[in-house]
Amino acid sequence: MKRKSLKALALSMFCILVMCLFSGCSSRNDKKTIGLVLSTLDNPFFVSIKNGAETRAKELGYNLIVLNSENDPAKERSNVEDLIQVGVVALLINPTDSDAVSSSIKVANQKNVPVVTLDRKANEGKVAAHIASDNVAGGASAAEFALSKLKDKDKIKVVELQGTPGASATRDRGKGFDEDITKDSRVAIVSSQSADFDREKGLKVMENIIQAVPDFDVVFSQNDEMALGAAKALKTAKKDVVVIGFDGNLDAEDAILGGTMTATVAQQPEEIGAIGVDISKKIDNGEKIDKDIAASTKILTKDDLKNN
Structure with a gap:
């Protein structure tokens, strides 16, 4: 492996270690971890998904690591690979693109990490559930x-x-x-x-x-x-x-x-995030889940x- 590649890998793993420590997923903590990969955090909607997921994870006793793909499919795949290295019971992902996300999901499939998509569907790859508004x-x-x-x-x-x-x-x-x-x-x-x-x-x-x-x-x-x-x-x-x-x-x-x-x-983006954590817990417990889960919408004037 080239020296630059080794340096990049070391930096990536260091960042994940820091995130783990701040989110409480050290080796001394027996809490299980859920991963959340969002397409962007520049959009308030996706920030609300994050907030809903964080609140519910805390309520249910899970660690949650949130990574931002910055609307870049390559960054998205790197985020997924990093979370797999950390070890998560489920991967929640809001795709940057329904086609491009397929390669990231297949990486998780190869490692038998259950994937739940949020808001946007994936056109390929094995997905345990999809959560979105209708x-x-x-x-x-x-x-x-x-x-x-x-x-x-x-x-x-x-x-x-x-x-x-x-x-x-x-x-x-x-x-x-x-x-x-x-x-x-x-x-x-x-x-x-x-x-x-x-x-x-x-x-x-x-x-x-x-x-x-x-x-x-x-x-x-x-x-x-x-x-x-x-x-x-x-x-x-x-x-x-x-x-x-x-x-x-x-x-x-x-x-x-x-x-x-x-x-x-x-x-109801906070509801989407919260449902994602609920479904992750069911997956972790081996419970049956629905393939498609709808969150409600309403006209606001x-x-x-x-x-x-």
């Missing part, structure tokens, strides 16, 4: 809300901001929204573009759409981060349209209360938030 139903509820807000219009022009191509959340949220809203003969989808679930990209894509297609009535964004970027572009352009996000994060709630967003399809 994204198809959530997309459909966004469509129904948009139609109810625009029930008096003769024609409805729709813009859709898509998430990362290849991600199951992108596919399922888009499917639910598109299939439901196009049942109404008044509707035309005038633009549908990817902004990779990113706020800054949502801003830039929305600016471009405003230039290319200045006349539209509703923006459906497949997550809140893109919706927040789009809302900023719309405010600058002084356009008053219905803006619907998806996730229910705190920034989106503030934007709804402030009037720059209309609604969001609220997921200004009135809902004021009444909470």
